[in-house]
Amino acid sequence: MRPVYLHGSAVSTTWRDASRSLTDLIFECVRTALGTAGISAADVGATVLAAHDLVDGRGLTSMVTAPAAATYLKDETRLGDDGALAFVLGDARVRSGSVDTCLVAAWGRASEGPIDEIAHALFDPFTARPLALTEIAVSGMRAARCLGDFPGYGRWRGAAAARRGVRPADPSRVPATAWPLRAGELPVWADVVAAVVLGSQPGPVRVGGVGMSTEPYELGDRDLTGLTALRTASAQALTDAGVDAASIDVLELDGLTLFDEALAAEAVGAAARGDGMSLLANSPRVNAGGGSAAGYCAPAMGLVRVARAAERLRNATTSQVGLATGASVVAAQVQAAVVLEGA
Amino acid sequence: MGESAAGKVPPLTIDGHWAFDYTYYAGDAASRFFAELANRRIMGTRCPQCLRVLVPARGFCDACFVETTDWVQVSPHGTLETFTILTTSFPGLPEPPLVVGYVMLAGASSAVLNFVDGIDLTDPDAAGTAMLGRPPVTARFKDVCEGRITDFVFTLDEPA
Numbered sequence: 001m002r003p004v005y006l007h008g009s010a011v012s013t014t015w016r017d018a019s020r021s022l023t024d025l026i027f028e029c030v031r032t033a034l035g036t037a038g039i040s041a042a043d044v045g046a047t048v049l050a051a052h053d054l055v056d057g058r059g060l061t062s063m064v065t066a067p068a069a070a071t072y073l074k075d076e077t078r079l080g081d082d083g084a085l086a087f088v089l090g091d092a093r094v095r096s097g098s099v100d101t102c103l104v105a106a107w108g109r110a111s112e113g114p115i116d117e118i119a120h121a122l123f124d125p126f127t128a129r130p131l132a133l134t135e136i137a138v139s140g141m142r143a144a145r146c147l148g149d150f151p152g153y154g155r156w157r158g159a160a161a162a163r164r165g166v167r168p169a170d171p172s173r174v175p176a177t178a179w180p181l182r183a184g185e186l187p188v189w190a191d192v193v194a195a196v197v198l199g200s201q202p203g204p205v206r207v208g209g210v211g212m213s214t215e216p217y218e219l220g221d222r223d224l225t226g227l228t229a230l231r232t233a234s235a236q237a238l239t240d241a242g243v244d245a246a247s248i249d250v251l252e253l254d255g256l257t258l259f260d261e262a263l264a265a266e267a268v269g270a271a272a273r274g275d276g277m278s279l280l281a282n283s284p285r286v287n288a289g290g291g292s293a294a295g296y297c298a299p300a301m302g303l304v305r306v307a308r309a310a311e312r313l314r315n316a317t318t319s320q321v322g323l324a325t326g327a328s329v330v331a332a333q334v335q336a337a338v339v340l341e342g343a
Numbered sequence: 344m345g346e347s348a349a350g351k352v353p354p355l356t357i358d359g360h361w362a363f364d365y366t367y368y369a370g371d372a373a374s375r376f377f378a379e380l381a382n383r384r385i386m387g388t389r390c391p392q393c394l395r396v397l398v399p400a401r402g403f404c405d406a407c408f409v410e411t412t413d414w415v416q417v418s419p420h421g422t423l424e425t426f427t428i429l430t431t432s433f434p435g436l437p438e439p440p441l442v443v444g445y446v447m448l449a450g451a452s453s454a455v456l457n458f459v460d461g462i463d464l465t466d467p468d469a470a471g472t473a474m475l476g477r478p479p480v481t482a483r484f485k486d487v488c489e490g491r492i493t494d495f496v497f498t499l500d501e502p503a
Contacts, residue, residue, distance in 0.1 A: 018354035057359055116431050125367050126377070127399055127492050131443050131456055132429050132436050140427030141445065148425075148475035179428035179471045216405055220398070220445050220454035224425060 004094045005203030006340065007101075008037025009307035012193040013295035015173065016111040022056065025193050026068035030105055033195035034070065037203075044197075045099030046075040050086040050106035050299045052329075054118045069105040069195070082106070083194055084254065084302025084326020084336035088210045091338075094198050095207075101199045106304075108297030110189035115297075116175055122330045124217075135256055136186070138331040140178030142224050143259040147180055149225070150274035153262070159281035160258055161185050164293035185258035190295030194303035196310070205310045208321070208339035209240025215333050227267035227332065230325060234268040234337040241339035243321055245269030250312045250322030250340075251286040252305035260332065261291050264325055268337065288312065302326015306338055313342035372402035372411070379416075381490040385482060387451050389413040395452035399492075418449035419482040423497065426459055426474060428467050440464045446480055446497055457482070460496040474499070 010032035012025055020028070034041060049069055053061045062078040077093075079086050083106025090104040119134040146153040161184035167174070173189045198207070213232035215222050222228070238244060251270055255261035262276030265286060271279040280286055289308055292301070302325065309322035320342045328334040369377065372388060376399050379386045387396040388411035390404035396415050403410050426444025442462050445454035459480065462470050480497040488494040 018356060057361070117433070120431075120433055125365075126369055126373060128456060130436070130491065130493050131458060132431065132433055132439075132441060133443065133456065134429075134431060136431075137427050137429055137443065140429075141425040144427060144471065144475060145425040148477070176431040178430065179467050181427075218397075218401075218453065220456060221405075224445075 001095045002097055002200050004091050004198055004207040005201065006196060006205040006207060006310050007039070007199045007203040008033050008035070008197040009310050010036060010195050011304050011307050014191045017191070022107070022109050022112070023065055023068035025109070025191060026065055026105065026107055029193035030069050030103065030195045033103070033197055037197035037199070039101065039197065041070040041072070043101055044070055044074060044103045045101045046077070046093050047071050047103045047105065048077045048079065048086040048090040048093070050079045050081055050083040050303065052080055052108065052299050054121060055108045055113060055298060057113050065107070070103055075099065081334060082299045082302040082326040082328040082336065083304070084306055084324065084338060085212060085328065085334065087196060087303055087306050087338060088212055088336050090196070090198050091207050091210050094200050100201070101197065103195065103197055104303060105193070105195040106300040106302070107193040108300045109191040110297040111191050115189055135329060135331060136175045136181070137178045138219060138224070139257040139260055140181050142263060143180050143257070145225050146259055146263070146277070152274050153259070153277045156277040156281040157185065157258065160262065160277050163281065164258070165290045167293060181257055181259070187256055187292035187296035188294070190297055192295055192297045192300040192304060194300050194307050196303060196307055204314050204343050206341045208243065208341045209237040210339070211236025211240065211337045213335055217330065217333060219331060225263055227263050227335070229333070230264055230267035230327070230335040230337065233335045234323065234325065237323070237337040237339045241341070243339060247321060248323045249285060249316070249320035250309050252309040252322065252324040253287060253291070254301045254305045254326045256292060256296070258291070260327070261287060268323055268325065298329055302336055306340070309340050313340055316342055319343065370402060372400050375414070376400040377490040377492070380492070380494040381488045383484045383488060384416050385419060385448060385455070385495070387415050387417050389415055396450060397453050398448060398451040398455045415450065417451045421446040421448035421451070421480060422477045423459065423474060423480045424454050424477060428464065428471055440467065444497065448482070457492065458496045459498070461498045
């Protein structure tokens, strides 16, 4: 297996920019990522794309949107899943030697569709939709269990929310809440595109390890606060990289709400059980840019976290190690983890 | 001389609406589960390998990847493992605020989702905080059951 390097990345976060179509947003972000890698579209050997038909409001959305992601006459893989999983597949393409350069892109434009209704439509029509379940509702249930079981969650939630920065005043950018979640703990909807360029030639950031794992669909079968799939995926990525969680300098953890991010910190081993919210409140290592409050739309967010981790590693004055994670719908059923190593 | 590609015109937007009708097939196991709800019985299926009783009943255990075998009636009494208070309104569903939660019924190995009725939500914080300690609940069936998940709701048990 060959080593894989991250050569360039870009993230675009906007809201209701009527001067740009979805394909405009994808094109601009992908072109920026290619530019940071110092290559052109002609140099791309393969592409892996993550997009959701429901979010995009387009049946088989990648047929419409893929040309904006430099896929013209290219080897293209399309995923209806989180962008971090697309990254893992892109890594495999380069690592296996089937291509030398792979472009990974993911996007979601929250301003075009009814996000709450989309989040409701994702659930089972027999057992969950009649009960008004949404992604935020599942996060609310996770939060309730945390508050019931771990005193640190109640103690530190205010301080952790305060670190997320100033929130937009536009009420359409914040979902209807689900108790016990508070406004400052919710995501801020955004139109998000992320793109990353991977290659076999040495670059500024090396991919140290990757992992993926899937939990049961049935939420009643899951450990809602244990995030078993993320524990498995991150353990695989850390083992691949030969590092332990304690040695991670940069953490970019995907979660729909503040509570999901705190639980992710525990699942990857960065915090002990029950201490995830304390870590978010006190450690600059985690989600330095504000996490889901800096702009959120599935399925782009895992790739956003990878790109943000790579940026932080490139900007570091010393050689550091980062861990980025991505969670898919429904309710973080599928998780991916990526270990990145700065030069 | 060609025109600029970036000529300024008012941005165009159009409305879109998806309204497709689907027919979902529940399959044998779920069909029986819902038929038993109409009989006011909550049923699970047992995995022959891990011996978990899966509720709602289903045809296979995804962990062991084998077909489930025995049908088991579980108790209407259980523990409210977690819950949330919903504030989102959806067409055709009860108006919020609504309490929905996962309950581990006695005899089951997986929790089942349903509404928790009878909660005074005048003060959501007080109501929610009072339920954080996994209180006991009981499934209460409606007067007329239709073989749907909404045939029953959970209610908090009275303190002993």
